[in-house]
Amino acid sequence: QKEVEQDPGPLSVPEGAIVSLNCTYSNSAFQYxxxxxxxxRKGPELLMYTYSSGNKEDGRFTAQVDKSSKYISLFIRDxxxxxxxxxxxxxxxxxxxxxxxxxxTTLSVSS
Amino acid sequence: xxxxxxTPRHLVMGMTNKKSLKCEQHLGHNAMYWYKxxxxxxxxxxxxxxxxxxxxxxxxxxxxxxxxxxxxxxFLHLHTLQPEDSALYLCxxxxxxxxxxxxxxxxxxxxxxx
Numbered sequence: 001q002k003e004v005e006q007d008p009g010p011l012s013v014p015e016g017a018i019v020s021l022n023c024t025y026s027n028s029a030f031q032y033x034x035x036x037x038x039x040x041r042k043g044p045e046l047l048m049y050t051y052s053s054g055n056k057e058d059g060r061f062t063a064q065v066d067k068s069s070k071y072i073s074l075f076i077r078d079x080x081x082x083x084x085x086x087x088x089x090x091x092x093x094x095x096x097x098x099x100x101x102x103x104x105t106t107l108s109v110s111s
Numbered sequence: 112x113x114x115x116x117x118t119p120r121h122l123v124m125g126m127t128n129k130k131s132l133k134c135e136q137h138l139g140h141n142a143m144y145w146y147k148x149x150x151x152x153x154x155x156x157x158x159x160x161x162x163x164x165x166x167x168x169x170x171x172x173x174x175x176x177x178x179x180x181x182x183x184x185x186f187l188h189l190h191t192l193q194p195e196d197s198a199l200y201l202c203x204x205x206x207x208x209x210x211x212x213x214x215x216x217x218x219x220x221x222x223x224x225x
Contacts, residue, residue, distance in 0.1 A: 043117075043216030
């Protein structure tokens with residue numbers, strides 16, 4: 001079993017839709033959870049960062065962590081064409097320096 | 112310039128060539144990283160540098176040789192690469208080696224080995 005599983009998609013939605021992106025993981029020692037957004041021909045940029053369990057909201061974006069299920073989610077409300085990108089989940093342990101990434105989910109929002 | 116800058120943006124090299132990738136950060140960060148991004152694979156950490164010292168080598172083949180002359184610059188020297196080394200090579204930096212502070216990525220160097 002891979003450490004971090006993420007459905008690569010592609011996921012296509014109309015403008016204004018609510019988007020749900022998910023990752024599952026196997027290492028119960030992961031404590032830090034992040035979502036990166038990567039536009040085509042660009043490097044990843046940090047979108048959301050969460051420590052341990054719970055929810056975090058930033059504008060149209062909400063990150064959720066369910067450690068009991070080893071499951072993290074990113075919700076995008078009122079999706080926009082500018083949200084079209086690849087979304088990478090990443091996580092690390094308390095002591096680790098290395099981020100473990102998912103493969104990324106490609107999202108396309110059509111106007 | 113601000114942020115993390117990588118050069119060149121694209122590189123095509125033969126298997127017998129020697130080339131170098133360059134990364135420069137203007138953020139005053141102390142930690143720098145090399146990542147490899149291949150199609151349909153997760154980002155893979157290659158090397159970690161903290162205050163110019165290599166603190167992590169993620170079992171990377173010796174045909175990849177990193178160099179960090181100071182906290183602002185990071186190089187990846189390439190020699191006798193294989194076609195399967197073709198990928199996007201990303202440099203990143205953060206204030207400290209842990210990732211509980213924001214890490215910034217460069218735009219990457221798209222490497223093609225022929």
